[in-house]
Amino acid sequence: MKGLLLVNLGTPDAPRAPEVRRYLAEFLSDPRVIDINPVARWLLLHAIILRVRPAKSAAAYQKVWTEAGSPLLVHSRALAAAVADRLGAGWHVELAMRYGKPDLASALDRFALAGVTQIVLLPLYPQYASSSTGSSVARVYELVQERAAVPAITTCGDFYDDPGFLDAVVAVTRPILDAGAFDHVLMSFHGLPERHVKATDPTGAHCLASPSCCDRIVPANASCYRAQSFATARGLAERLGLPADRTSVAFQSRLGRTPWIRPFTDERVIELAQAGVKRLAVLCPSFVADCLETVEEIGLRARESFLAAGGEELVAIPCVNGTPAWVDAVVAMARRAGPP
Numbered sequence: 199m200k201g202l203l204l205v206n207l208g209t210p211d212a213p214r215a216p217e218v219r220r221y222l223a224e225f226l227s228d229p230r231v232i233d234i235n236p237v238a239r240w241l242l243l244h245a246i247i248l249r250v251r252p253a254k255s256a257a258a259y260q261k262v263w264t265e266a267g268s269p270l271l272v273h274s275r276a277l278a279a280a281v282a283d284r285l286g287a288g289w290h291v292e293l294a295m296r297y298g299k300p301d302l303a304s305a306l307d308r309f310a311l312a313g314v315t316q317i318v319l320l321p322l323y324p325q326y327a328s329s330s331t332g333s334s335v336a337r338v339y340e341l342v343q344e345r346a347a348v349p350a351i352t353t354c355g356d357f358y359d360d361p362g363f364l365d366a367v368v369a370v371t372r373p374i375l376d377a378g379a380f381d382h383v384l385m386s387f388h389g390l391p392e393r394h395v396k397a398t399d400p401t402g403a404h405c406l407a408s409p410s411c412c413d414r415i416v417p418a419n420a421s422c423y424r425a426q427s428f429a430t431a432r433g434l435a436e437r438l439g440l441p442a443d444r445t446s447v448a449f450q451s452r453l454g455r456t457p458w459i460r461p462f463t464d465e466r467v468i469e470l471a472q473a474g475v476k477r478l479a480v481l482c483p484s485f486v487a488d489c490l491e492t493v494e495e496i497g498l499r500a501r502e503s504f505l506a507a508g509g510e511e512l513v514a515i516p517c518v519n520g521t522p523a524w525v526d527a528v529v530a531m532a533r534r535a536g537p538p
Contacts, residue, residue, distance in 0.1 A: 201314035208297035213259035276520035362527030471507035
């Protein structure tokens, strides 16, 4: 029996401060997420972040929570169900979250009970980052090593330029752009600290060393999140026929005072409005499922900032979620990676 393990980042169990605190404590305790001295990380987390952020984040989650639960979990479950249906009886599909529930250990338990001996691991992050893909893969292997019967695991790599993924984003985006007469299209990716992307540069001399460092993929930036994000944006712009002067890239969700990769989404939407853009479309191609960052941060907060700065309409384009083209792409990646 073959198994497909779909892994996304995670979500709290409920939009309340205690559940959010528990989720953030697990998430931000990961040394791949806050990569500083362990003592400093503990102090930052328990003396500052977990005292302030849970209530604020819970209020944001309350704005996007659905009757079925967290948007991220709802869309991820729909994807897993559709992929399982398409793959058929020879595959057992499990969804797990790196942090929170459904958890990775339980997914591995269910694989074992189903007789799965060969697992395809597909982290649902298009662009590589140590704090997402790296952490998820490392945790799966850590859990597997604890088991008496160790299954064979094949990991699907980054899919930032996968034609199926790009076509799935286009399938969602094109009808909205065709109907909207937008002045500009902003592609907003999740942000990362600069030190995270620099750490993936084996030369130590390429990443963020020049304004053109992300203009193309080369060996020095092959695992660079920022370079892969720009490559995704170029692939989407080409497929959508977007001229260079009507599209741009930015990075959202920065946290803390350390330098994060630029440009920043919250600043860019204001700049565009002040430059005369009236109708702005925003898509978020670092997410495959709508979540707090897409629905609340872009769909609510970014829209409010854009309108306050003189814009007239901001449309947050949905993620690929469980759409047919994305299901096709996931199935194709699983079959390419999986055993015959």
